[in-house]
Structures are given as structure tokens and as C-alpha cells.
Amino acid sequence: MPDLLTSRAATDPDHTALIVAGHGSLTLAEWDERSTAAARALPGPLKGERVALVFGAREWLDYAVSWMAVLKAGGVAVPLSDRLAPPELAYMIEDCGATRVVHGGGDPALPPGPAAVPFARLLSGLLSGPAVSEETAAPDPLSLAQILYTSGTTGRPKGVAATHANLTSPPVHPKRRPFAHSRHLVHAFPIGTNAGQVMLLHALTAAPAVVTLPLFTPARFAALIEEYAAGTVFVVPAMAAELLNARVQDRHDLSSVLLLGSAAAALPPSVAAGLTAAFPNATVANYYTSTEAAPAQTIMIYDAERPGSLGRAAGGSRLRIANADGTPVAPGETGEVWLRAAAHPRAYYDSGEDSAFQDGWVRMGDLGRLDDEGYLYLVDRESDVIKSGAFKVSTIQVESALHEHPAVADASVFGVPHPVMGTAVAAAVVATGPLALSDVRAFLSTRLAGHELPTVLLTLDTLPRNAAGKVIKRELRRMAKE
Template sequence: MDGDQRVPAEVEEVVLHAHPVQPQRFLPQRRQRSLQVGARRHEGPGQPALCEGRPDGPGWHATLAELEESGAPGPIQTPAEPEDVAEILFTSGTTGSPKGVACRHLHVTQPLTDSHGWPPEWWQACADGVYLHANAVSTAGGQLRLLEPLGPQRMTALAQPRFDPERFCRLAEEHRAAVVQLVPAMASSIVDSEAYRRHDLSSVRVVSLGCAPLPMALTPKLASAFPNAHLVNMYELSEARYAGTAFTPEDGGKDGSVGMPRGASQVRITDDSGGDLASGVVGEVRVRWAGLPAQHYFGDAAATARVFADGWTRTGDAGYLDPDGCLYIVDRLKDVIIKGGINISSVEVENALREHPAVADCAVFGVPDQTHGEDVAAALVLRRPISPRDMRGFLTARLAPHQIPKRFVHLAALPRNRSGKVVKHELRARLLAGAATHSR
């Protein structure tokens, strides 16, 4: 764990039938405390109160030595049942307040047998190797990375507490990492900083990406940075734990797809009433893992009823399936821009913007407009200056007129949460409040 000794505390909590709470540690202290109140831990029956005497605040840390000293001698009692709640993970909160997702023990142990839909030869090439990642432990992705070494893959997880492209590449070289896990923002940082040129990354056999849409322009650059690796783009979410899809460039001819359902995953595209839609028709993506019950939001029955129904999880993503069953994500439903009654995918506009060599990073979002209801705005992180007129001229050959941003915001960096996702509602608020310099 790269020096972090918090994991044993969580292991003992799970064994004692407690509910480990994983608040997003990057949130303000006040918000962390409110999350803790909303998801109180429960001590196991007949077990010592491990939290007794601990200071108030967002959780506590314990070393293995402290836990051994506080624990009772003899075999550990395990009264927990597979369907009992094992831990509470909070969502990233990119479109609202974070919610606590209650994960059952059978959800937590699923990675011990899951192959992630990867071909067997991939795992064989990575067996007994190092799995390097920089996922926050407080996220679903971070929890999965901790559990995977206990499965048939027989890998060693090496976690970097804070992502730095130079250090990440140095660790990959030093430990001869076989698998690296990245979010697109991290992958872009490795490419843009050229850290990959200063380190030998030839040992990497798989680059696993997830958490946010992978810009199409980034794929060939990543392939050059990790010359011996398979690239796999994973689509998954905290509320569904393992249900999702996987796509590799080797599948061919499916640019923009996040692949087909992996393992026991199942995917549907539905209308607002829950009815199935035909291939090629955009609707809401719903997912489930066959044989696993749906999860729920801890202490929020109303939100649970909205998101989890009949074993399926509503993802909040707009997408469609092609005739082969490959999934395409168009946008977050809340991020779709409706201009004059026409739906505009922010992801499609972002991909077009990233084709310009002056654009290092970007985010597209809707802003109120008196004429059309909403219009398109873009936040840009630039490598070199470019005028709005020149940018619009560049986009003319790539987008329809109604898709071209009306407003541009120039920023030094985009606001992101710890999971690497852009916080678009913050961008929208900053633009409307006049906090950022913008141009028309």
C-alpha cells in the first residue's frame, strides 16, 4: 500500500460485522462529518468498541499492531452473512451530493473469481506480477484494486497515494508493473508530460482505463507510451460494482464504443418508463450482474427506489447498443445539452475540440440561453493561444452548426474530483457568476 496502513483497520471491521465507511477524503471537513453521521458504523456483537476514545472527525486510522492489541484472543467470530452490508462507498458526486452505496459481502468478494472479461492469455501474461494504480481508497475502483490480489490473478497491488505522472512511470519501471490502472486524466498527464519517454514501460502488458470517457485522440498516444500493452476501456459505476463493459482497440471498427458486457454483466437501453429500445436508439443505460442482488443507497429509500429496480441499476448515462451488442455512451443524462429542442452530446463536442493541437484539456457544458433554452459552452486548457473565431472555424468541419460552442472559458486547469472526473456544475456556476475570464 505504499506506506498506508489503513487497510488492516478495514479488514477487521468487515470481519466484525461493522460497516466501514469510505468518505471522499478530498471533501471539506464539514461535508465529511455529515456523511459520517448519515452512515454510522455498527460495532459487532460482543466485540470491543474499537472506536472508543477516538477523536471526533471523519473516520480514524489504525495500524495492524493497534488492532492486534485491541482484539480478543482466539478465533475471530464471523457472524456476517453474504447479503449483509460489508461497507459503504460514496459516489463521486459530480452531478450532485455524494451518496453512500451499501455493498454486501457477496459484492465485495466478487473480484476473487471475476476475470473482468479479459482474455485468459492476458491474465497468464500478468500472473504473479505487479498491479500499479493511483485510485483513491475511498472509491469503488480503489476498493477493487485492494481485493484483486486475493483472487486467481495472484498479483501484488501497488497503490500510489497521489498521482504524479513522473513518479507513476518510475514505479512502473522500478517494479516492472504488468498492469496499470488509469483514469483518462491520468493517462493524458503521462502523455502530455512525456514521462513515459524517461522510463522503461515495456513490462506493462495491460493498461486498464475507466471512470470517465476515454478521448479517442488519446488512444494511439497511449499505445505508443505502453508499446507492449493491451489497452482496455472499462465502463462501470459505484452503484453497480462489477456490472459493466470492456473494450479493447483489438476489437476493431468500434471507435467510441465502451465494448460489450463482460463476465455476467447485462446491459439494457430503456426509455423513461423502463421499456427496452431498439439497437441504435439512444436511451438510458441500465446494467446488472446476473446472480448478484442490486445494491442500495444507505439510509435513502427514495433515491434507492429511483435508481435500483427489478435487479437493474439506472446509470444516469445516455447511450445505445449497436447490432453487435457493443455499448456507446453518448453523455451523462444531466450533461446532455438541449438547445432549441435538439439534444447535443457534450462528449462529441469535447472529442472534436481535442483534435485541435492547441487544446490540452476541455469540458463542454450547457448554459442558460433566452432564445434556445440552453446553449453550448466550452472550458479550455490551452497549450498555446487561439482565438474563439479560429476555434469555431476549426470546428466547422467537425460539428454541426448548433453543436459549436457559443462561449469559451480559458482556465489553467479543469476542476476535477479525486476520481479524475470533471465537475461540470462547478464550471457552469463559475461562468454564470463571472468568476472566469470568458470570450464569445
């Protein structure tokens, strides 16, 4: 990773790599110089030691410098958001065995133990340490570079370890940099998420400057797109729904956007269709991957003929639908979704658990099927499928139908205990007006089978989501019990 920055900074030093709205920018030359200075200030060489990086969304520039500094010093970077609850933060720092913590100016509630260093003090050189040696500056490509924690929607977060070889794949040719149609790429992903890390890598290798908004609101995000005439924009489905519900296209010029990418979860077909209307010149693409599988992914350009598809494997990735033991099933049959990257694979860090990994393949935890042309359709998260009586209900299918309701701004579907059926279908919605269960069931009755209709309806102001934008369904189940 350090070589990528140093070589590009040498050929294009004045290229703006990162812009944080309202908080400054960073050129490639500045990124390279500051990260070298910070690496020299780290007591080292680190020789594979884990360094937790705890930063807030306003501190993307300092975080980017710290992340590269740890790699230059021979360490393993562990990106963490300062928005994590103190017990979560303490768990992750202890779990990865971090020997020190570098943090921003937000004064996070850090656990006792590893030495904590404010970034400002690190960069000012108040800490003494030897200069980075040639050996440290050129790590083995198969040595660990990063540990990134999963979102923990189905259990405790797991640390996913990635090597330098994983992060630098696929290689980018200097004359064919990604998103060359754009001068600016806009996103609002938080630090410590896989989507956020992908944007950081784009800042290092892609053609446009990467612009991030520290706090997402539909109006601010749309205004940022208009201000920079952004050619590329990335969102998660929850952000996409908020943009459409706020009708930002009525107040902002979004015509510059040529590529609108959605990541982190399946994009409901009605939301994808709405985006094509709100962003008149944009190609809408849904990217499907996971923290464990990256950089393997599927990409689907929105197609009204295949509204529910997540596309085909891209960028040298491989995709299969298989049984639990990895044996592929026939096209059209439902099975587990597996992805494989062309890069060196990732692995869980020091957990002793390898059930998600098999010979370079990654079990995604989703159920799906492939059509005859190799297009992927998700059935559901394996852990989210509702087994109601003799039926299995796909929460994804019910959520997609709910998003078609004109009064539903956001929706999530989950199972709740039922004395006869075992589990019943429940829905939580954010509504734009009064909405009763009977109204929802009547609307869905022409779109879904009887066993798929919700028997419980929660109307909420917002859905509980984690930092990656994924709904925390265990919290919805708790609410349904009250």
C-alpha cells in the same frame, strides 16, 4: 470477505498483496494477522454497526488492514478519504450512522459524535475487547459489508451498500487469477472511490502485487511503472491525458505494460489512440461501470474501427438500452443505459430512494445506444445533455472532438444559459498555448454541426475534478458566470 483473505493467506502467505510507493508493503499473511489483531481490539462484536474509515493515500496499508478488521468483527466498512472537505466528511459519517471512526495519522478534521480511534492505537491493542467469535468471523453472505459514497457530481453523494456476496463476485479460481501476465499492477486511485475499492479487491484475489502511488504526477507514475516493470496499469482518463501531454514515453521504458485499463469515465478516442502509441505492447481497455452497478461492467478493447464504443457486457453482466420504465428499445435507438450484475445487487443505503434500481437492474444515468452486434455507444450523461433551441447536444461528442485539437491538453463541455436558445454550449480547456474561441470554433467546424460549436470558452490551468477524477461541471458553470 474475511474467508477469502484467510484461505489465500494459508496457501500463499508470502505473496505481496499491496505496495505503497515509498511507504512499505503488506503480504497476505501480514494482512490476515494484522486485521485479526485489529478486529479483536475493536469493541464488539459489531453486529452490522457502521465504522467510518478515514485514511489518506499514503496510508493504503493501514486502511486495508482496518477495512478487513471491520468485516472480521462483523461490522460494515465505510471507506472515506481524508481529503474530503470537513462538511462532506461530517455529512457522510452522519448519513451512514457510523458508531465509530478509525482514522490514519493525518489528523483529519473529524466531526463530533462517533468515537474516533487512531489506527496505530487500535493495532497496538490499547483498546480492550473480546476476541472475534466464530459467528462474527463468518458473516451471512447477504449481510452488508461496505457502504461507498458516490462522487456527487450531479448532487449530494449517496451511500451505496454492498453485501459480502456482491464483493466476492465473480468467484476467482486459484489457478486462474486475474492479470496472471503481471507480477505488478500499478494504479494511483484514492481511498473512498469505487475504482480504489476494485484495486483493493484485486490485491486480495488477483495474481500480481498491487502497487499504488499516493500522489499522481505523470513523471512519478511512469517512473513507478518502469521501476516495477508493471504488466498491468490502471488509470482514469484524466491521468491518461496527463501522461500523454507529458510525453512520459520519451523518458521512461513502458514496454512491460501488456494491459492498460481506463476506468471511471469514457476514454476519448484520441486519448485511447495516443495510449496505444505511448505503450507499445499494451492492450488498451476501457471499463464502464458505476458505484451502484459494480461488479457489472462493459469492457472495450480499443478498436480503431469502433473508436467511440464502450464495448459489451462482461463477466456475466447484462446490458440493455431501455426507456425510463425499463422497457428495452431497438438496436440503434437512443435510450437509458441499464446494467445488471450476476452478483447480488447493490442498493442505496437507508435513503428511501430506489429510482436507480429495478429488479436487479441499475439505471446508469447515461444515454446510449447499442449497435447490431451489442456494442455500447454513450450519447451523454442524461443530466449533461445540452438542449439548445431545437437541438440536443452531446457533451461527450464535443469533448472527443476538442481532444483532437493539438493545443488542447484536457477539455470539458457544459451548458450555460442563453437568452434565445435557452442553453448554449460552453467549453473549458487546458491549453498548451494561446487559444481563442475563434480558433476552437474553426477547428471544430469540420468535425461538428453548427449547433454543437461552443459559444463560450474558458481557458484554465486545470479542470476541477473530484477524488474519482470526474470533472465537477457545476463548478465550471459557476466560473462561466463570473
